Amino acid sequence: MRVELNHLLEMIRFQEVKMTTTTVQKVKTLGDWAALGIQQHLEKVLKHEPEVLADKDPEELHQMRVGMRRLRSAITGFAPVLELPEAAENKQIGKVSRCLGQLRDLDVLLEALHQRYYPNLPSKEQKILKQVVSELDKQRQQTFKQTKKTIEGKKYKQLKQVLQQWLDLPSYTKIEQLPIEEVLPDLLLPEVSKLFLHPGWQVGIEHLQTESNPTNESTQNGSNPFSSATVELILQAEGEKLHNLRKQVKRVRYQMNLFSDFYGATYSAYLQDMKDIQEYLGDIQDSEVLETVMKDVLKSDIESVLPTFAGVLTESRYQAWQKWQLFQRRYLNSELRLNFRSTLLHPVIDSNSHAKE
Incomplete structure (x- = not known):
C-alpha cells in the first residue's frame, strides 16, 4: 500500500502544475x-x-x-x-x-x-x-x-x-x-466522502482473505489472487455495488473537472484515477449488460448457444477486474485517502491576486 502511494507521489513530482491563470483571474x-x-x-x-x-x-x-x-x-x-x-x-x-x-x-x-x-x-x-x-x-x-x-x-x-x-x-x-478558492473544499469534500464510504470498495475483500494469506506470492507482487470463476461469483453476488460505486466515481470525476483550474498536478493525478476507475468498472458493467441483452434476444443462456462468445465476455470481465483491483487496493489505503482530502483543502492559487487588482 505505502509503496503504491509513494509511486503515485513520485510520479506527481515530475508533472507540471496546470493552471488556467487568465480564467481564474477573471472568474473569482x-x-x-x-x-x-x-x-x-x-x-x-x-x-x-x-x-x-x-x-x-x-x-x-x-x-x-x-x-x-x-x-x-x-x-x-x-x-x-x-x-x-x-x-x-x-x-x-x-x-x-x-x-x-x-x-x-x-x-x-x-x-x-x-x-x-x-x-x-x-x-x-x-x-x-x-x-x-x-x-x-x-x-x-x-x-x-x-x-x-x-x-x-x-x-x-x-x-x-x-x-x-x-x-x-x-x-x-x-x-x-464568496471567493471561489475559499469554498472549494466545501463543494468537493461531501461527494468525495460519499465515495470513500461507499460499500463497493469492499467487494471481494472476504474472498481475498479466504483465498490468500500474507505469504501468498500473488498477493505480495500485486497480481490477482482470484480465479476467473471466483470473480464471476463475486460479480454475480455483489456486482450491483460496483455498478453503484462507478456512478459515485463519475459524480466525483465530473465535479472535480469543474475546478481543475484551481489545483495542481496532485489533483490532476487523482482526477485521472477517477477516470480510470470509471472506465474499468464500466467495462465490467458493459460486459454484463451485453450478456443480459443477448439472453433477452436469444431467449436462452448464451453459454449453450454462443459458447465462444460467452467465454470472451467472461475473459473481458476478468481482465477489467484485474485492472480495477489495483485501484481498489490503492484506495483502501488510509494514507492515500488522507492525501486526497488534503489536496482538496489546498487549492493552488495566488492569495494576493485580489489585492493586486
Missing part, C-alpha cells in the same frame, strides 16, 4: 464560476444537438450526452449558490440525459458486437450474432425516434430557453460573492 466568486460552468456545458450540448438529430455520427450523440451530464453535474455541484427556475432543475436535465443514454448504450453495444466480438467468433456463432445485431438495430430505430421526440419536444426547448435566460440575468443565493 462562487457565482461567477457557477455561471461559467453552466454556460460552457450548455454550449457543448447545443453545439452537438443538430448532428444528433441528423443521426449520422454516433460520436455526436456521445458528446451531447457528455455535455448534458456535465451540465447536470454543474447544477448539482453549485446548487448552494444557484436560484434556478423549476424548468431548469436537475430532474428535468436528468430526463433528457437518460433518453440520450439509452440511445448511446445501444450504440456502444452495437459497436462492440461489430468490431470487438464478431471478427473473433466461429462462423456458426457469427450467423447467430447477425440475428442479434438485426434485432438491436430495430430497437435502436425505435429508441432514436423517442430521443428525437424528446429533443424536439416542448419541455426540452423550455429547458434550453430558461437556462439561456438565466445566463443573461443570473440569480443567486446570498453566498454568491
Whole structure:
C-alpha cells in the first residue's frame, strides 16, 4: 500500500502544475464560476444537438450526452449558490440525459458486437450474432425516434430557453460573492466522502482473505489472487455495488473537472484515477449488460448457444477486474485517502491576486 502511494507521489513530482491563470483571474466568486460552468456545458450540448438529430455520427450523440451530464453535474455541484427556475432543475436535465443514454448504450453495444466480438467468433456463432445485431438495430430505430421526440419536444426547448435566460440575468443565493478558492473544499469534500464510504470498495475483500494469506506470492507482487470463476461469483453476488460505486466515481470525476483550474498536478493525478476507475468498472458493467441483452434476444443462456462468445465476455470481465483491483487496493489505503482530502483543502492559487487588482 505505502509503496503504491509513494509511486503515485513520485510520479506527481515530475508533472507540471496546470493552471488556467487568465480564467481564474477573471472568474473569482462562487457565482461567477457557477455561471461559467453552466454556460460552457450548455454550449457543448447545443453545439452537438443538430448532428444528433441528423443521426449520422454516433460520436455526436456521445458528446451531447457528455455535455448534458456535465451540465447536470454543474447544477448539482453549485446548487448552494444557484436560484434556478423549476424548468431548469436537475430532474428535468436528468430526463433528457437518460433518453440520450439509452440511445448511446445501444450504440456502444452495437459497436462492440461489430468490431470487438464478431471478427473473433466461429462462423456458426457469427450467423447467430447477425440475428442479434438485426434485432438491436430495430430497437435502436425505435429508441432514436423517442430521443428525437424528446429533443424536439416542448419541455426540452423550455429547458434550453430558461437556462439561456438565466445566463443573461443570473440569480443567486446570498453566498454568491464568496471567493471561489475559499469554498472549494466545501463543494468537493461531501461527494468525495460519499465515495470513500461507499460499500463497493469492499467487494471481494472476504474472498481475498479466504483465498490468500500474507505469504501468498500473488498477493505480495500485486497480481490477482482470484480465479476467473471466483470473480464471476463475486460479480454475480455483489456486482450491483460496483455498478453503484462507478456512478459515485463519475459524480466525483465530473465535479472535480469543474475546478481543475484551481489545483495542481496532485489533483490532476487523482482526477485521472477517477477516470480510470470509471472506465474499468464500466467495462465490467458493459460486459454484463451485453450478456443480459443477448439472453433477452436469444431467449436462452448464451453459454449453450454462443459458447465462444460467452467465454470472451467472461475473459473481458476478468481482465477489467484485474485492472480495477489495483485501484481498489490503492484506495483502501488510509494514507492515500488522507492525501486526497488534503489536496482538496489546498487549492493552488495566488492569495494576493485580489489585492493586486
